[in-house]
Amino acid sequence: MPSPLADPVKLPCGLVLPNRLSKAAMAELMSKSNQPNDTLLDAYEKWSQGGWGSILTGNVQVDVNHMGSPFDPALHTEYTGTDTTLLSTWKKYASACQKHGTPAIVQICHPGRQSFRVAGKRGMFAPTIAPSAVPINIGDGLMEKVIACVTWSNPREMTRGDIERVIRQFVDTARLMADAGFSGVELHGAHGYLLDQFLNSKTNHRTDEYGGTPEKRARFVLDILTEIRKAVPPTFAIGIKLNSADHSSSTFEETMTQIALLVSAGLDFLEISGGTYEDPQMMGYPNTSPQAQGTAKSARTAAREAFFLEFAHTVRERHPQLVLMLTGGFRTRAGAEAAINDGACDLVGIGRPAAVDPKFPLLLLDEEVPDEKAVLLLEKAPVPWYAKWLPRNLIGAGAESTYYAGQIQRLAKGLATYAPAL
Template identity: 85%
Template sequence: MPSPLADPVKLPCGLVLPNRLSKAAMAEMLAKNNKPNDTLSDAYERWSQGGWGCILTGNVQVDVNHMGSPFDPALHSEYTGKDAALLEQWKKYADASQKHGTPTIVQICHPGRQSFRGAGKRGMFAPTIAPSAVPINIGTGLVERAIAAVAWTQPREMTRGEIDTVIRQFVDTARLMADAGFSGVELHAAHGYLLDQFLSSKTNRRTDEYGGTPEKRARFVLDILTETRKVVPANFAIGIKLNSADHSSDTFEETMTQIALLASAGLDFLEISGGSYEDPRMMGHSTSAKAQVSDAKSARTAAREAFFLEFAHTVRERHPDLVLMLTGGFRSRAGAEAAINDGACDLVGIGRPAAVDPKFPLLLLDEQVADEDAKLVLEKAPVPWYAKWLPRSLIGAGAESTYYAGQIGRLAKGLATYAPAL
């Protein structure tokens, strides 16, 4: 019996994804001069051969002065549509990504207050920008405060003129991606980046038309979505990424209000990340396939994943026609099928396995491969020896990103890739 993962999915804009498996966004760390290059294109050409229903790129920053990573591609200046050399750079990237027919969607981003010192061209001591001047807090200990002071400058509240500028930068970036031949863009409104900062009451304390209520906090993202739709082709997809971990039960209804506004504004898909559907037992499904998630989860992790499930199911119940992608911990056919069969999503986002096996979908969709063999087990990425002196939250995330960026680099060079070893 064919897997439901093989079903095509049609987005509201008319773009058809040939199956439900999406290569999720990951940091590539390959754009040394913040421009697309042959190495980046080579990595995406490998993924284009992998049988994915959709490919999501890593971050493309909308302003080279404010970067989330020193090695992300970015928009360097206003895009007028008349720069042939610029367009050719991006067209080469788009062509490589879609060489074998897989639609590729570009994740576009502004880090806001999370722009590291030295990441971008604004200078080491220039402030970051944010909806409100709320500094980053990674902990109250001496080490945490010292790391924060070294890593980030103090943010300042954006003026209305700066809000208009950043909206234009998002729109310019989306138009450049459309002109280059990509199939769509995804607005990165997760992981504490600028769009997420506007949506959240923790970081948005404005009292003007861009803050104060859930609806006003959503206006910045809605303006970007509305203005982008005006300048791209009708069949160009516009999605958005949210992370359940960026929200809480206390603000649950506020988040649902914002999602309703986005859905009514012409959103093509919503990606929800966080948590895991990898263990089918948590939905009451058969446990014949070996679980990929340890039974010995902490109470905190279990609570986080329970909220992830509630978040996904509530969005589905309230917006049955909204195309949903879930990303977070998928490692097997059984886990991916459980998410689809549970009715929680239409698309399954797969990240780290894609960096180790760019053709992972071909394994999951091969009916000759038994369920127990249609998987890729991944251990935790190794951490450096000095990790014990640094906050666990930073080291864990940094070690994972660095490890898999290294695998993407190997993939781009045509070298063998490796899963983390015990």
């Protein structure tokens, strides 16, 4: 019997994804000039041959002055639609991603207070921007405080002018991606980046129209979504990635309220992930400090591959028509099919296995391959010897991201890729 993973999925905008397997966004760390380059294109051309139902790119930053990584592609200036050289560069990227017919969706992002000192053109000692001036806290120990001080500047609260400028940057970036020929954009509202900072009461202490209630904290994201929809074709997909793991039981209903507002605004899909730099659950390294908050996973979630399954089930119950993507932890056909058959999601996001095997979907969708062989199990990435002296959650997550970025770079060069050694 054909796998449910092979079913096509039609988004509300009309875009049809040929199957349910999505190459999830990962850090590539290859854009030294902060523009798409041949190496980056070579990696995505490999994925375009892999049988994916959709390809989500790594972060494209909407402001070159505030970067999540020093080596992400970014928008360098205002996009008016008249810069033919800029458009030509991004058209090559879109063409490489979609060379074999797979729709490609660009993850667009602003890191807010999580922009590293060495990332972006604002200068090492310039402040980051955030909804409120809440510094990053990776722990109360002396080592943790020193690391945070060296790694990140303290943020300043965004003015109304800052908010309007960042909204324009998101819209400009989305319009550039549409003009370049991509199939859609995904707003990165998870992992502690700027959109997540506005949504979350831990980092948004504002008392104006952008803070104070769940609805007001969602306004920044809703304004971005609404303005993008005005600027792109109606067939251009707009999705969002949201966190599940950084909301405690006391704020759960606030998160559900915000999701309902996004759905009403015309969202094409919602990707569920989780974690932040302070608590990197998306990498399988939860924060073990007393400050880390969250609820224990149920037995059902613990027994499955997906990291954020329980949250996805709740969203599905409240929004049965919403196209859901669940990302984090899928390693086998059986696990992916279980999430689909159980109604937890419509799309399965696969990240780290895609860096090791760009054609992983061809294995999962091959009916002649038995379930026990339709797998790609991964150990934790190796960490440096000095890691025992540093916060385990942060160093472990950094090691994971760096290791798989290295595999993507090998993939781009046509070299063999490797899963972490057992």
